[in-house]
Amino acid sequence: MSTNRNSIYFNILSLVSLALFATCTTLKAQSYPVKPVRLIVPFASGGGTPDSVARIIGQALSSQTGQTFIVDNRPGANGLIGAELLAKSPPDGYTLMIVSTSFAINPSMYKKLPYNWRTDFTPVTNICGVEALFVLVNPSVPARTLQEFIAYAKRPENKVSYGSPGIGNSLHLAAELLNNRAGIKMVHIPYKGSGPAMAALIAGDIQAMLLTPPQTIQGVKAGQVRALAYTGKKRASFLLEVPTTGEAGLQGMEFDGGWFAMFGPANMPETLLNKIHSEVRAALSTTIVRERFDAMGLVSLGTSPAEFRPFLESQVKAYAEMIKLAGVDPE
Numbered sequence: 001m002s003t004n005r006n007s008i009y010f011n012i013l014s015l016v017s018l019a020l021f022a023t024c025t026t027l028k029a030q031s032y033p034v035k036p037v038r039l040i041v042p043f044a045s046g047g048g049t050p051d052s053v054a055r056i057i058g059q060a061l062s063s064q065t066g067q068t069f070i071v072d073n074r075p076g077a078n079g080l081i082g083a084e085l086l087a088k089s090p091p092d093g094y095t096l097m098i099v100s101t102s103f104a105i106n107p108s109m110y111k112k113l114p115y116n117w118r119t120d121f122t123p124v125t126n127i128c129g130v131e132a133l134f135v136l137v138n139p140s141v142p143a144r145t146l147q148e149f150i151a152y153a154k155r156p157e158n159k160v161s162y163g164s165p166g167i168g169n170s171l172h173l174a175a176e177l178l179n180n181r182a183g184i185k186m187v188h189i190p191y192k193g194s195g196p197a198m199a200a201l202i203a204g205d206i207q208a209m210l211l212t213p214p215q216t217i218q219g220v221k222a223g224q225v226r227a228l229a230y231t232g233k234k235r236a237s238f239l240l241e242v243p244t245t246g247e248a249g250l251q252g253m254e255f256d257g258g259w260f261a262m263f264g265p266a267n268m269p270e271t272l273l274n275k276i277h278s279e280v281r282a283a284l285s286t287t288i289v290r291e292r293f294d295a296m297g298l299v300s301l302g303t304s305p306a307e308f309r310p311f312l313e314s315q316v317k318a319y320a321e322m323i324k325l326a327g328v329d330p331e
Helices: 002-031 049-063 077-087 103-110 146-156 170-182 194-203 213-221 270-284 287-295 305-326
Strands: 036-040 069-073 095-100 123-128 134-139 161-164 187-190 208-211 226-230 259-265 297-301
Touching: 002 123, 036 049, 036 077, 036 259, 049 069, 049 123, 049 213, 049 259, 049 270, 049 287, 069 170, 077 103, 077 123, 077 134, 077 187, 077 259, 095 103, 103 170, 123 270, 123 305, 134 146, 134 213, 161 170, 161 194, 170 187, 170 208, 187 208, 194 208, 194 213, 194 226, 208 213, 213 226, 270 287, 287 297
Parallel strands: 036 069, 036 095, 161 187, 161 208
Antiparallel strands: 095 259, 123 259, 123 297, 134 208, 134 226
16 A cells, blocks of 8 residues: 555656646746857858848847847858857757858768757757849959850850858859859859958959848949849849849759758757747847848748748758759768
């Protein structure tokens, strides 16, 4: 009889402990954050789109929560360094990462990763996306149209090079697809971020680059770079004078500009995950974030964790196929 009674007591204590743990976890999530939060950006500071997105969202989250969201730039290896740092962080919500589409490309671009992309992270939300990319050249390049540029790049004596934020990112992949579709052989020069790559294009250290709208708009309007084409299905509303690649005579070169998402370490409690997602959704609905994203050509998303995970899986698969199509060999 005493054995049964002890068993009952043990079961009751176990249930009470589980209830208390669940209650404590929920209360912690509700009060989050109670200290500064680190937002890892695995690319260089200074104007790159992931950095800009992180700073815009970080400022909005700081205003909402009363706690500081600190952007921590950890550039290198196309985002691998910053992602590895996140994977080794505690799942308490105080270390998060905002990263580009490169996260979905790296599994096919590198033979070995310093982490498991499926099990070492918690997808939080897909913050925003970019409709397409611009094909840019330095003003010194004697080409006013995409076809003129292709003809120029085909001449061996011109030795055309292009830049990107490193090996294996979406801008690198898009430029290699351009090489493939146009029958040219531009030489790839990798940088530690799109900001440094854009600076090299403006300086004339490289002749071409495919770039997202945020940095393109300012550079084109200032006359620092020339936009020859847009890889979208239709022209960009903010640069209507720039034709699509199809209109410019190059078929099969439609390419979206990718996305920018938030991740946490693995094993984040669901209540905490939902709390962070709701805060990001609230930030995306503010006037200041909407206006800044609109000015940069970014489309707000804010997908739920449940929606984002299968999307991520589909993106890894899709980019693996694109990498084969572009003829890019894994590192």
